[in-house]
Amino acid sequence: MTSLRKFAAPVIAILLFLAGWEWLVWVNGWPTYKMAAPSDLWPAFWKFRWLFLEYGWQTLWRTVAGLALAIVFGVAVGMVMGFSRTVRDGLYPLLVGFNAIPKATVVPILALMFVGQHDMNTILIAFMISFFPIAVSVSIGLSTLEPEYRDILRSLGASQVTVFWKIALPKTLPEFFGALKVSVTLAFIGTNLMEIISPHGRGLGALFDSGKISSDYPLMFAVLIALALLGIVLYYIVVALEKTFAGWAERAPG
Amino acid sequence: MPAHIELREITHAYQTDAGPLPVLDNLNIKMAEGSFTAVVGPSGCGKSTLTRLIAGLMRPDEGQVWLGGKMVTSPRPTVGMAFQNPVLLEWRTILRNVMLPLEIVGQRMSRSDQEARARELLSLVGLEGFEDKRPSELSGGMRQRASLCRALVHRPEVLILDEPFGALDAFTREDLWQTMARLRHEEKFTAVLITHDLRESVFLADNIVVLSGRPATSQYVLANTLPADRTLDDLYAQPATEMLAILRHQIQVAQGRAPAEPQEAAQ
Ligand SMILES: Nc1ncnc2c1ncn2[C@@H]1O[C@H](COP(=O)(O)OP(=O)(O)OP(=O)(O)O)[C@@H](O)[C@H]1O
Ligand SMILES: [Mg+2]
Numbered sequence: 080m081t082s083l084r085k086f087a088a089p090v091i092a093i094l095l096f097l098a099g100w101e102w103l104v105w106v107n108g109w110p111t112y113k114m115a116a117p118s119d120l121w122p123a124f125w126k127f128r129w130l131f132l133e134y135g136w137q138t139l140w141r142t143v144a145g146l147a148l149a150i151v152f153g154v155a156v157g158m159v160m161g162f163s164r165t166v167r168d169g170l171y172p173l174l175v176g177f178n179a180i181p182k183a184t185v186v187p188i189l190a191l192m193f194v195g196q197h198d199m200n201t202i203l204i205a206f207m208i209s210f211f212p213i214a215v216s217v218s219i220g221l222s223t224l225e226p227e228y229r230d231i232l233r234s235l236g237a238s239q240v241t242v243f244w245k246i247a248l249p250k251t252l253p254e255f256f257g258a259l260k261v262s263v264t265l266a267f268i269g270t271n272l273m274e275i276i277s278p279h280g281r282g283l284g285a286l287f288d289s290g291k292i293s294s295d296y297p298l299m300f301a302v303l304i305a306l307a308l309l310g311i312v313l314y315y316i317v318v319a320l321e322k323t324f325a326g327w328a329e330r331a332p333g
Numbered sequence: 334m335p336a337h338i339e340l341r342e343i344t345h346a347y348q349t350d351a352g353p354l355p356v357l358d359n360l361n362i363k364m365a366e367g368s369f370t371a372v373v374g375p376s377g378c379g380k381s382t383l384t385r386l387i388a389g390l391m392r393p394d395e396g397q398v399w400l401g402g403k404m405v406t407s408p409r410p411t412v413g414m415a416f417q418n419p420v421l422l423e424w425r426t427i428l429r430n431v432m433l434p435l436e437i438v439g440q441r442m443s444r445s446d447q448e449a450r451a452r453e454l455l456s457l458v459g460l461e462g463f464e465d466k467r468p469s470e471l472s473g474g475m476r477q478r479a480s481l482c483r484a485l486v487h488r489p490e491v492l493i494l495d496e497p498f499g500a501l502d503a504f505t506r507e508d509l510w511q512t513m514a515r516l517r518h519e520e521k522f523t524a525v526l527i528t529h530d531l532r533e534s535v536f537l538a539d540n541i542v543v544l545s546g547r548p549a550t551s552q553y554v555l556a557n558t559l560p561a562d563r564t565l566d567d568l569y570a571q572p573a574t575e576m577l578a579i580l581r582h583q584i585q586v587a588q589g590r591a592p593a594e595p596q597e598a599a600q
Pocket of ligand 2: 380382495
């Protein structure tokens, strides 16, 4: 019963949403160049189905690569900041400033710096936009660890490394996954930003751009839907990982 | 009998932004092997600092801590600790929580021996049947019991308790006192108990050290005259009531609220 509800409720919600959208376009008699209806999208999907598959894959692997980079770098920075107050005080303003820069402004700079290296540009921007929440969450998780947690092992002569692996790391996993949920969406946005803006790009963002150039509105909307689907998939992969590795943090219902 | 734990002329100050904060001032305490010492004193006078010094988690500016004839310069595996916060690991079962210290210092024990040891302690404190539960499924008193088991699982020579019952309600606390007395009967250790509760100190300890206000020094030491097989009821009759009155008075002196009477000031 609960699994049925878990599955059926979102499906019904999506169907209702599509029906409402279709109805809105139909009632207003909007032409496709103003607002495409869901029924216009399927032909666009079908026409470009191989491009969707190929470009969807491009977008997906770049996002995941950028995110993986963000995890490695973010966790490393977060660890150093979590363990050393001096580093934390020193790095914080830098990180905040870096995060505050609108990434759309960085895209052309990166594109110029690594001309033609589309994959690398895209991965870099996905990485840059998404590592901040990870670094902050890990550093906060580690620096707010109550000293008693450390002392139960330290008092036995355990090393800092042991304390990190046995206590500090698992204890920060819930915060880490919370940040990862934000980061996965951000990385996705970063990938598409680069794909849309950089010339001769590939990926779903580039497909969107070409739809724009040829005024193929159903195609543009179809890309948006594909992006939304991909975003949902990525997000729920993170949720599944969270359940596996930090499921203990979830309170029993009731 | 030589002292098992000896604090010799310990003086310590924390370096803070506002300058050095003297916390302990020429503190001397001796504890015999197998004895149970309670330390009471005004809030913030340096009791937790004292426990960290005994555990070797930090070193004093001056003076030394001696443990079994050796000077303490670093943490040692013969110490067990429990705090007001039970700090159980939520991602482990109760059994695996209790076994945690053995992962650091129990290399010579087989895995099944480790588990048997943990189960033995858990049943001793009345947590039989809860081995596979998560800490979040237990009440505060039960979590504290599990934390005591973790502190004792590796058979430490020294048990350091920093207000372990401080956050519990009065009835649960009395249950835990009795559990503690049972543990002391079954296990062999020298215990140091930091507490705010004078009844607790009189029920559990052989000697009760009253610390002065910060910077703390040993202001008064009371030798408990209750029999070893004391009951909770004994706390409400002589000689416990008299000891409690003395301790209350000494705390007020430590807080600077009552003048010290010269003949009562120890040392
Ligand atoms: N790491 C530290 N750095 C600076 N000051 C500290 C540090 N740890 C403790 N202090 C200060 O030293 C004093 C003694 O602290 P301690 O925790 O030993 O007291 P306590 O007697 O255990 O207090 P409580 O009764 O609240 O448990 C307090 O004023 C505290 O603020
Ligand atoms: Mg304290």
